[in-house]
Amino acid sequence: MNKEYIIKDILNFILIDGKINQDALSSDLIKNKDKILKYLNNGYKVSTVSTIQQCEICNKPAGPINYFSDGYWIWPKWLNHYLTEHNIKFPKKFLERMELNNYNIDKNFVRQVLEDDNTILE
Numbered sequence: 001m002n003k004e005y006i007i008k009d010i011l012n013f014i015l016i017d018g019k020i021n022q023d024a025l026s027s028d029l030i031k032n033k034d035k036i037l038k039y040l041n042n043g044y045k046v047s048t049v050s051t052i053q054q055c056e057i058c059n060k061p062a063g064p065i066n067y068f069s070d071g072y073w074i075w076p077k078w079l080n081h082y083l084t085e086h087n088i089k090f091p092k093k094f095l096e097r098m099e100l101n102n103y104n105i106d107k108n109f110v111r112q113v114l115e116d117d118n119t120i121l122e
């Protein structure tokens with residue numbers, strides 16, 4: 001039996017009508033921010049696009065639209081900007097996955113999930 005993998009698109013959890021959900025932004029200190037940033041930066045690169053996303057809040061370039069994955073979630077590179085500059089709060093499930101992975105991404109696993117024809121993106 002083939003196991004079906006599910007990859008969740010983080011944007012479905014933090015955007016409302018294509019805009020960053022304002023409730024997700026906070027002035028609070030983000031716990032484990034450095035570890036989370038490192039995790040986001042170490043994702044397996046899924047796509048390469050040259051377009052740069054502009055930040056909705058400060059209008060600075062937020063970074064490329066390139067997508068990264070850990071085999072469970074998929075996120076764009078520009079998400080880092082919202083964490084470093086605007087303390088965006090991620091869904092609990094996303095943070096729990098990072099913790100379960102000890103803030104490490106197994107790139108062989110990600111490749112396996114991405115190459116599996118049964119993988120679902122939601």
Ligand SMILES: [Zn+2]
Nearest residue numbers: 055057058085
């Ligand atoms: Zn910004």
